[in-house]
Amino acid sequence: MTEPTSSPQHPVVLAITGASGAVYSARLLHALLNTGTIVHCTISQSGAAVVRQELGITLNLDGSNVAELLTAAERFLQIPSNDPWNNATALQAIRDRQLLCHHYQDYFTPIASGSFLTSGMVVCPCSGSTLSGIAHAASQNLIQRAAEVHLKENRKLIVVPRETPLSVLQLENMHRLAQAGVVVLPAAPGWYHGATRLQDLVDFVVARILDQLGIANQQIQRWAAEG
Template structure:
């Protein structure tokens, strides 16, 4: 399959609960023929291990296992083997969290958007203060300074005043704050419906058509 001509999407997984949102998003992008630049923080890898039992070596992760992962409670089908193989070979590029020499660390490298999902409180703080201590935060700063879409998906409750201030500051700078707060109006029957609600809203922000949920009024 030929390389997609559209700029890629950057996806960062950090150390907040709810990594299934990122995995389901990654699977949806694989099926949608979208190119993705992926990075995972050390705490993100720890959460993946805790919530999925996948052991992620952030130096050389098993991308096949990550993209094909389906929880035992889920009835969702992972992308087929051919799609996953094409995705990993031609459209998915992994960057180590501490490598500042990667393309996504520079504003000259064109991207469509960036999603941090899930977004930890420390990542939120680092981006808000423009004090990048890893590639995730640097790439997010690049998207803000280049006025490209940056979607942050925090998943923590309750939130402190400092976290709320960071969210307000980032929203004012142009980021989309998209907390993992699923709705219940779309005929929820399973945990898959809850996951798909949040993933659908992320995809909407990326201007990617999807039918993961029953939309209001449809």
């Protein structure tokens, strides 16, 4: 794992697809923006449908109203106004153009090219169809194309599946990706960090993603040996 830094040197790509767990992507976007990371975001049609079902908002596929994703997640998690990871910094980052959004069918964007440098890409949550498309290099949209770019350029690629139980084919796809160097990071929160709120469980997964990107964070209380 890369040694954590305050923010990566290059942008991070965040793709939101049609698996349950939209709150994970919202909280991850929130954390990335709060650390000063430049984010290129793209949302699939199915991803937007899941956001609407789980968080109660309708996102435009061009990302023009992505700020609503942050406020909806804050309401969903019942985050208090005095929380250190409040929305103010993240919303200001959106206004400052720290966040750039791309339509999931638009291949004429920087993230579709290997010449555009990034510090990594996260597919969160990652649907089974997206997992399969990436595993078999059968890109059907910008999300899968960007993932393919990260694979061929040997850059960090993290997929966050949220599915149970898993079929043999899904397990084979994960194995195939892991063999290719992809970090398969299921949205499976731990409980050892003193979780008492839904926010704690979501932030556990977000913290593990940030760790893999090499971004220093204090999303959770970490395990430490006593004495």
